Structures are given as C-alpha cells and as structure tokens.
Amino acid sequence: MKDIVTCKNLCFSYKEKEILKNLELTIKEGDYYVLCGRNGSGKSSLVKAILNLNFHEGEVTIFSKKMSNETQAELLEDISVIFENPNVNLVCETVYDELKFPLKNRKYKKLEYDKEINLCAKKLGIENMLSLPTYTLSGGEKQFVAFAAAIITKPKLLILDEPFTMVDGITKDKLMRYIKKYYKDTKCTILHITHDVEDILYGKTIGLLKDGQIIYSNQKEEMLQDDKIWKEAGMKLPFMADLSLKLKYYNLLDEPILDMNKMVKQLWK
Numbered sequence: 001m002k003d004i005v006t007c008k009n010l011c012f013s014y015k016e017k018e019i020l021k022n023l024e025l026t027i028k029e030g031d032y033y034v035l036c037g038r039n040g041s042g043k044s045s046l047v048k049a050i051l052n053l054n055f056h057e058g059e060v061t062i063f064s065k066k067m068s069n070e071t072q073a074e075l076l077e078d079i080s081v082i083f084e085n086p087n088v089n090l091v092c093e094t095v096y097d098e099l100k101f102p103l104k105n106r107k108y109k110k111l112e113y114d115k116e117i118n119l120c121a122k123k124l125g126i127e128n129m130l131s132l133p134t135y136t137l138s139g140g141e142k143q144f145v146a147f148a149a150a151i152i153t154k155p156k157l158l159i160l161d162e163p164f165t166m167v168d169g170i171t172k173d174k175l176m177r178y179i180k181k182y183y184k185d186t187k188c189t190i191l192h193i194t195h196d197v198e199d200i201l202y203g204k205t206i207g208l209l210k211d212g213q214i215i216y217s218n219q220k221e222e223m224l225q226d227d228k229i230w231k232e233a234g235m236k237l238p239f240m241a242d243l244s245l246k247l248k249y250y251n252l253l254d255e256p257i258l259d260m261n262k263m264v265k266q267l268w269k
Helices: 043-050 072-076 095-105 110-124 139-151 169-186 197-202 227-232 239-249 260-267
Strands: 003-014 017-028 032-037 057-062 079-082 157-161 189-194 205-210 213-219
Touching: 003 043, 003 189, 017 043, 017 057, 017 189, 017 205, 017 213, 032 043, 032 197, 043 057, 043 157, 043 189, 079 139, 095 110, 095 139, 110 139, 139 169, 169 197, 189 197, 197 239, 205 227, 213 227, 239 260
Parallel strands: 032 189, 032 205, 079 157, 157 189
Antiparallel strands: 003 017, 003 057, 205 213
C-alpha cells in the first residue's frame, strides 16, 4: 500500500512554546488511523500543519506530493475535514446549500446536484432537513450535515478532528455507525484525531501523541496488549481492552474481547 500522508521532522511553535517536536507520521492508503493524545499534546496543530494552515517546519507529503502554498488548493480537493465545532464546518444558509457547496467547488455539473445531494441525505437520514436553515439545527444535526458535506464528493482522505466532542452519546453512536459503513464501502483513508481513548476501538492503526511527538504507533491489536505504553503517554487503556487484559491475566479469557455484548456472553458460558 502506498503512503497517503507522511510528515517528516514536523516542528511548530506558538509564542515561543514548542508544540510539535520533529514529529514523524506515516498513514497508508486505506488505513483508519486513530491518533490519540491528551489536551495540549499537539493534535490540532498537527491537523493544521497537514492542511498547511500554520507556519511550521518540516515536510508534509500527501498523495505523493509535497504540501505547499503552490499545491495546497489541488491537494485539498481530495481531502475533507470534520472539525470539533460543527459551526466551523457550516458556511451556507440552508442544509441543501451546504451539501451543494462542496459539489460546486469540485466542479460537479449542475445537473448532478440534486441527484448527489438527495442520495447522500438519504444515506444519512437527513433528507427532511434539506430546506432548513443551518442555524436552526441542533449541535448533533449540524455534525450530521457536516459529515454529509464532507463525504458527498467522495474524498480520498477524510480527517476527523475531535468530531464527537460537542455531541451526546446517542448522536455519537449514530454518527460512528455511518462513518464505519462509509469506510467499509469506500475503502478511503481516515485520520481520526481524538483525546478520548474509547475512540481508538474504531481504528485499525493507533498512534499515541505526547508533547508534540508520536511516541508509539502500531496496529490496534498490538497497541491494546501493553498498558505500559499508555501510561507513558499519560492515558489509560480503553475500558474493554483493560478489562480483557485483566481477565486474560487470570486465565478467564484466551483473547481480548472489545465488544461488551460479546464479553458478557463469553463470561456467562
């Protein structure tokens, strides 16, 4: 698999404070990479550096092209981002216009607008919102619209920057089901930035960010076997992973179980 994103010796400082310190990152095509770090570890600065939105040192390569002021517009055509605050994502007056905006930017034909918008809205169950002003939507509804606008052009790279921070648990579960289905159907590459260790269970590859550096990066199954690396990053294992390790230690499990329902069935055998 080819590299979709590579960051080499990435450095960024703000008000004389080092935020990113020679950060190295590689994301392969088709991966679901979850980068987890505590608040202040450099997550937002990394996203901005990847998108060329801050003055950083080092090199960012996306789709085998170096990200720069000259290549930024071209590369961003195949990248969609969902930010933490849904209000940042929305720029148009109505939901319909919000979904039309990326199609227009990617130079879709006008005859395709209705077809693509209705198809995307139906998949996400927001077809009844198309005529609504975006300012009337709840936070959860706004994040659904932001996700629809992000995927409607079928990006090669989808960046999720703390997408669940401002939504409730029910909305998060619903939205995550759509994200997982979208990932399965399209095989696109996803970079998921989060401070919530429970979110890593969605990914394939996990990176741990601490003090501006990725201190560990490996396949999810490997990362969940060692609680020491999580303690070093100042974090705890996800609850189900931690429970699995403890039960395995006492020979009550042979392999880790990350699904609560499966765990209950196993223990009740």
